Amino acid sequence: MTARAAAARRAAVLGSPIEHSLSPVLHRAAYDALGLTEWSYDRFDVDEEALAGFVAGLDGTWAGLSLTMPLKRAVIPLLDEISEAAASVEAVNTVVFHEDGRKVGDNTxxxxxxxxxxxxxxxQVESAAILGAGATASSALAALSRVCSGEVVAYVRSEARAAEMRQWGERLDVDVRTADWSDxxxxxxxxxxxxxxxxxTTDALAHAVxxxxxxxxxxxxxxxxxxxxxxxxxxxxAVVSGLDLLVHQAVLQVEQMTGVHPAPLTVMRKAGEHALAAR
Structure with missing residues (x-):
C-alpha cells in the first residue's frame, strides 16, 4: 500500500442533482476491498455557483473529487492543470489533490x-453511430477516435447540434457525418x-432493431x-451498459486518488448491480 493510501483521506462526488449517483457505492466498495478503512467517500449537491467556494474550503485530508453535471466544465478554471483527455473534450470528471498542492483534472x-x-x-470497428449530441456524445466521439477507423454518423434533432458534433469531429480528428433524428x-x-x-428517448427505436x-x-x-x-x-x-461505463471510469478514479493499482473492478461492479437491484 502506498503512503498516500495509508493515511485517512476523504473524497466525494459533486453535482446537482446528485442523490441518484452510484459513485459512493462503487468507491466505498473499492475502499473496503483494498483495506482502506480510514477512507471515506460522500456525495454533495453543489451547483456551478457554489463550486469555487466548496473547492476552496477543502483541507489537506482530501484526496480527490468526482464531478458530474453541471460541473465538468465549470471546474476547469479552478485547477492547476488538466490531462490531454480532459482538454480534448473540455470536460473534467476527476480531480486529484496532490501532496505538493496541485489540483489536477482528468477525464476518465x-x-x-x-x-x-x-x-x-x-x-476496432470500421464505422459507428451516435444517438444524441449532448455532453456525453463528445466523450463518445473521443472514445471512438481510439476504436473507430472510419465514419461516425451522429443522429441529432437540430442543425445547431449537428454543427456542434461536426466541430467536435474536427477537433478530435474523427470523420463525423450528421443525420436528422427522424432517420x-x-x-x-x-x-x-x-x-x-x-x-x-430511444424507446421508439426498439421496433427497428x-x-x-x-x-x-x-x-x-x-x-x-x-x-x-x-x-x-x-x-x-452485444450490449454495453451505462453501469459498465460507470464502473470502468470509477476504477480509474480510485486508482488515481488512492495510488493503488489495480482497483477491484469485479467488486465494484457487483456493488453497483446490488444497489441498482435494490432501487
Missing part, C-alpha cells in the same frame, strides 16, 4: 468507454451504436434495461 469517461467496449470484445432507425445497422440520450444487431453501448443504467437494450439483447446483439 473516455478511457472508461474504451475499456467497457474492449471488455465486450470491441477493439435514427438507420443507426441500428452500424457495427457499433452508442446511445447518449436521456431515458425514454435488425435481426442480427452488432453492439449497442447505451450509457443509461437506471432504469435498466432500456427498451432498446432489451430488444437488442433479445435479438442476440
Amino acid at each position: 469517461d473516455i478511457p472508461g468507454m474504451v475499456a467497457a467496449l474492449r471488455e465486450c470484445g470491441v477493439e 435514427a432507425a438507420e443507426a441500428l445497422r452500424a457495427p457499433l451504436v452508442i446511445a447518449t440520450t436521456p431515458a425514454g 435488425p435481426e442480427r444487431p452488432a453492439t449497442l453501448f447505451d450509457v443509461l443504467y437506471d432504469p435498466w434495461p432500456t427498451e432498446l437494450a432489451a430488444r437488442w439483447s433479445m435479438y442476440g446483439g
Whole structure:
C-alpha cells in the first residue's frame, strides 16, 4: 500500500442533482476491498455557483473529487492543470489533490468507454453511430477516435447540434457525418451504436432493431434495461451498459486518488448491480 493510501483521506462526488449517483457505492466498495478503512467517500449537491467556494474550503485530508453535471466544465478554471483527455473534450470528471498542492483534472469517461467496449470484445470497428449530441456524445466521439477507423454518423434533432458534433469531429480528428433524428432507425445497422440520450428517448427505436444487431453501448443504467437494450439483447446483439461505463471510469478514479493499482473492478461492479437491484 502506498503512503498516500495509508493515511485517512476523504473524497466525494459533486453535482446537482446528485442523490441518484452510484459513485459512493462503487468507491466505498473499492475502499473496503483494498483495506482502506480510514477512507471515506460522500456525495454533495453543489451547483456551478457554489463550486469555487466548496473547492476552496477543502483541507489537506482530501484526496480527490468526482464531478458530474453541471460541473465538468465549470471546474476547469479552478485547477492547476488538466490531462490531454480532459482538454480534448473540455470536460473534467476527476480531480486529484496532490501532496505538493496541485489540483489536477482528468477525464476518465473516455478511457472508461474504451475499456467497457474492449471488455465486450470491441477493439476496432470500421464505422459507428451516435444517438444524441449532448455532453456525453463528445466523450463518445473521443472514445471512438481510439476504436473507430472510419465514419461516425451522429443522429441529432437540430442543425445547431449537428454543427456542434461536426466541430467536435474536427477537433478530435474523427470523420463525423450528421443525420436528422427522424432517420435514427438507420443507426441500428452500424457495427457499433452508442446511445447518449436521456431515458425514454430511444424507446421508439426498439421496433427497428435488425435481426442480427452488432453492439449497442447505451450509457443509461437506471432504469435498466432500456427498451432498446432489451430488444437488442433479445435479438442476440452485444450490449454495453451505462453501469459498465460507470464502473470502468470509477476504477480509474480510485486508482488515481488512492495510488493503488489495480482497483477491484469485479467488486465494484457487483456493488453497483446490488444497489441498482435494490432501487
